[in-house]
């Protein structure tokens with residue numbers, strides 16, 4: 001190799017190394033600024049106890065929970081062995097406010113290894129508790145730095161991902177929401193609703209119209225791998241919010257169904273997560289449009305600059321995809337492990353259905369009924 005070729009190679013390799021270093025720096029800055037939370041060490045920030053809100057999550061793996069009512073599709077109803085945060089499915093709603101500090105304590109009160117994975121936070125030492133053996137606990141502090149409404153999922157990671165599928169499908173998940181007083185002041189809504197979708201893969205379930213004959217099952221790895229759930233839960237139970245389907249030929253699904261009451265014309269906000277762990281949620285309200293607040297490519301512009309339904313000012317900021325920048329649409333895809341915040345106005349009296357447009361999901365128990373009535377008797 002000639003001397004000049006060697007020099008040229010050296011130059012190229014130095015240039016490549018410099019470019020690589022620059023790209024790492026860019027990635028590092030994106031990574032550090034993309035977290036919606038800043039992590040604080042208590043002693044470094046002079047925080048006193050009263051400045052910090054305490055959140056305790058207790059993991060357990062003994063709950064037997066009714067996941068389907070007794071109906072034609074699931075005779076006798078279905079109970080299932082679940083894993084829980086604080087004894088409920090979904091786990092407690094973690095409502096964070098912009099600027100506040102929270103001390104999170106995770107306690108493992110179960111017989112298995114459990115853990116906590118907080119979406120929206122970067123850095124494994126802060127976003128992940130790491131595996132906690134039965135009886136162990138861990139505490140750490142976060143400061144919420146998000147400036148815009150947002151929603152994330154949190155969940156158990158099993159033993160550092162080993163078994164994460166089973167722990168999520170068995171109920172160890174919940175929602176993190178970040179509220180923005182600035183946005184709320186500008187865009188008040190009449191009502192807010194929280195919905196969590198998730199799947200159940202049940203060893204004891206023999207299928208539609210057969211059920212479990214009273215056997216309490218647990219996680220079925222084969223059904224999970226095949227992405228063939230037995231049920232899709234909405235806030236911890238299939239058909240929880242669907243009393244019936246059909247008008248001419250009616251199929252009763254849940255005589256104790258909880259439906260959501262709204263008034264025609266009033267703005268409502270919906271915080272939705274899809275815990276999965278396998279299926280995407282193609283969410284829509286039959287007969288109403290949805291306004292997506294989170295996530296949006298032009299999130300901050302959209303939220304700060306534009307009133308909810310005044311689209312006239314958007315054109316100045318629009319990309320070539322005007323639908324994308326306005327946020328108003330009929331259906332939004334919510335992949336497993338993610339969440340969305342939407343607003344909707346139900347224009348006239350009647351029943352509306354919040355559902356997954358993968359239509360098999362109705363048979364699995366997914367979805368919820370919204371009743372719009374002028375004079376709600378409560």
Ligand SMILES: [Cu+2]
Pocket residue numbers: 059083113114115156157158167172
């Ligand atoms: Cu777990």
